[in-house]
Amino acid sequence: MDLSVTIGSLTLANPLIAASGCFGYGVEYGDVVDLASLGAVAVKGLFLTEREGHAPPRIVETPSGMLNAIGLQGIGVHRFIAQQLPALRARRATVIVNICGTTLEEYVEVARILSDADGVGALELNISCPNIKEGGITFGCSLPGTHAVVSAVRKVTRLPVIPKLTPNVTDVASFARAAEESGADAISLVNTFLAMAIDVHTRRPRLTNIVGGLSGPAIRPIAVRMVYECRRVVKIPIIGMGGIATAEDALEFMIAGANAVQVGTMNFVDPFIWPKLMDGLHAYMAAHGIVRLQDIVGTVDTTARQNSWISS
Amino acid sequence: MDLSVTIGSLTLANPLIAASGCFGYGVEYGDVVDLASLGAVAVKGLFLTEREGHAPPRIVETPSGMLNAIGLQGIGVHRFIAQQLPALRARRATVIVNICGTTLEEYVEVARILSDADGVGALELNISCPNIKEGGITFGCSLPGTHAVVSAVRKVTRLPVIPKLTPNVTDVASFARAAEESGADAISLVNTFLAMAIDVHTRRPRLTNIVGGLSGPAIRPIAVRMVYECRRVVKIPIIGMGGIATAEDALEFMIAGANAVQVGTMNFVDPFIWPKLMDGLHAYMAAHGIVRLQDIVGTVDTTARQNSWISS
């Protein structure tokens, strides 16, 4: 059985990727997960320098989901390369680095530095984090901004460039097209949905940051729809995510149009999820006689199910 | 204790409204719920004529939510006035009629007919149903479309006009503003999120209509955020909804900025929810010494919670 998937110059052994911000720098999970068994590990978003992120509380649970406003706490690209990358390489992890910037120049600089480092497989451009005021989502919520970041990073790296799209827009497919036209090798979607929770007794937001990003199974049906919409307008690979909890959920994204998937929130709930997902993919392929998993990508059958029998 | 809320010329005894499409024509619940005890009943969306809606399956459950693609099955405005409205009046229900159209003219016509009927309290303009191709959401997803429908309906009725906004846009607050500027007496939000679920074994969408609308607790944190955003730009009353399951959830919407709330999906889960919600509102008011419930509307305290102690 062939579960591999190719994203630009990078080939992943299978389509299961740990989602950025949900897997630390990967090394934290070294005891629990065989990092080499994953398609890839997308590490926590990195700026040029260290950031402390927002004051807690940083998460709050919501029905079948959670809000987070971590604020991209991170060790910065230099310490990442010095301290974490060697450990990831030692564990033979395929590494996707999620990069952030408050300015266009910062994205470019971070991309350039990582391109020179050993052991980076691809760059995921976080232009969609809803939790920081400067940069990021201001690029991801405008078509020209998306175009500008993607093409600027494209120029300075040979690594696959994967902009990560926000779902907080009317027409996500137009952003997918803008990314493709700007030279992206693939797109990731979705990042989290801007959301809010209030403690009715104190009348204060439950997150110190007031708003946060909704992730987890709650958002899955919206994310699947968005992948489906993007698949119809772009040819480049799509990395789908949003609430994947089982192999069937991963397959749902693939059938909707994703070439690979990321799993974030559910890794918190079950850090031993990875072999279960892998077994589920194998079982599905066996049951349906599929030899190349990529063959199911975008094959959702939307032909009318029955003749309309009744005037409507 | 005063739980009343005023929307244009209509005063509701309390802010709890049964959401459109989730309570039939109200009369179905006559045995289970004292209709007169509700702030209002928003009946299922009505076109000028009868519609059979989409072929089943029309709903599918998702984590803490559900997708629906009913396709606005309905008896049409004339049969509603002849058959259902008298029964609702007999039960002393305050009635909000949710109206639909495939054209601007249809909205206007339906509004005109209902304005002449006895026992209609307000018109909720459904310009946000994600499940029908023609009309509806094509108005609700463009600012000029929203402006056109709202002002056209405004001209033909003295009833309070309440456009219902879709959450499937980048900036819901701009639609709230457009509605206010066009003469709306209030706005309702949110309608459902466009979403999709696929059966991985058949590779077909789980809904005959391919896509459907996500409702229920899953969406609540996004809906609360949208109410909060709209409250900051409009002065007219906001009717908030999206996954309300408890009195605390209703209060969360009010503190975010809603003057009244609707409950949809959770009425399916617990048709006896209404007295529980009412008791919860009373208990909260008693516990916090609130005499006028409207006093909490939009009072979320977003002042910084602590001095930043750490460079970030």
Place this chain on the structure above:
Amino acid sequence: MPLDVDARVIANRRLSADYNVVAFEAPAIARAARPGQFVMIKTSRGLDPLLRRPFSIFEVLRDETGAPSGISIFNKRIGAGTSLLAQVEPGERLQVLGPLGRPFEPVDPPADAWMIAGGVGLAPFLTLAEALAVRRTRTTLFYGARRAGELYCVDLFDALGVRVVLATEDGSRGVPGRITAPLEAALGERPLGEPVKLFVCGPTPMMRACAGLARVHGRACDVSLEQVMGCGLGGCYSCVVPARRDEGHPHHTRTCIEGPVFDAQRIVWDAMQPH
């Protein structure tokens, strides 16, 4: 008027890996229940699974004095909700809403009653059989499944004096093949002057076949339909089937309040979604 009861689980009888019977303490529902009605059960205490699931009332349980004390359901594990019901332990509490829906209309002698059940479609027939036994109506159960191991609770029908005809697709018990074959034979043999009413519950193709046989043989036929239900009270319009009203044009008709029991001839079978 339906009631919502925070019902204590009294017992969970596991019949096989896929089937179990859960008994609930719910006297008020038990008292009001009529044959063929259903309940909506919240299978978890949290918000996932969110919606209640519909289940036929399988048994009305009685205390020592014979007073209705609870109900049971006959549960087949197919997804998240039914899996949770497979695992419940006595002492747990679940919300049970009911009784709901239009019940079967039993027949009196001299008419006979023939109940045709496919698989989990057995569920509504035990209460019907009781009601028929009270009326002394002669009753036959035609009960089909894939194999002998999937035929359950036949003894409960025996005990009510019901004549039982079994069929299995693999021939491991009763008539080999589909249950519609012995039904068709029985219909063919029965003189027209001897009235009989059919009551059917099972997979859609089976119900459709039975409806066809009933029409051809000129027999009354009730079917109990299992549509996906969001609310059970007429609120959501999720459970519709194409049904004629008074011989007229068909409409999308709500199964939860106009059914689940319908006169088979009202249904536009060509337009029914297969399950």
Place this chain on the structure above:
Amino acid sequence: MPLDVDARVIANRRLSADYNVVAFEAPAIARAARPGQFVMIKTSRGLDPLLRRPFSIFEVLRDETGAPSGISIFNKRIGAGTSLLAQVEPGERLQVLGPLGRPFEPVDPPADAWMIAGGVGLAPFLTLAEALAVRRTRTTLFYGARRAGELYCVDLFDALGVRVVLATEDGSRGVPGRITAPLEAALGERPLGEPVKLFVCGPTPMMRACAGLARVHGRACDVSLEQVMGCGLGGCYSCVVPARRDEGHPHHTRTCIEGPVFDAQRIVWDAMQPH
């Protein structure tokens, strides 16, 4: 290396309306557990509540041969997850992940160990008391609550030979007022030459006060912090506290992997969010 066990509930001992002790069959976790470590428990089988909840390991349970067979947790009902744990019935199964986190570092004689617990903060101390008993370290438990009815399981500490000092805010048992008062008195009376280490778990203001007393009196002090935890493994960065690394600049430090037990003097108490 933590393990995830689909653990059978053996018992649910209700102590009051708000407190209960749930025992799980989980030999592998029991064997690996060290005092002060925690487990992450999935409180439902569905996706709501979604995230696991952290609980200190309250007891290591043993079979007849004395081999570790399971663990228990000391549960205080505050929200959805802890309410579900209040209701579990024996026979149910829940996912239990652990053991997790940095344990307490017990002390050996001649040092004494003083454990200071506020309310549900009692939870990590029974396993610590056992470890200290094995070392024959003289141990005192300072245990405060609002009222007598909220002081639990004192007999279990008595049985281990722990000296127990109680305080209640309403004066209904033990010293009236906060538990920090008898602690402060004891610290004041103790000659500096006699070593003692403090172990603290409770509400943030109480831990802060104890940290202050320890500093003033020059005593070692471990605190066990209870932050909101999304994952328990260092993946989400939700559980951070402002802590100094090697006397340096403070950083947002993950409680789940660098704690929950911290040297009290590493914490920047001014910047801690009150709970």
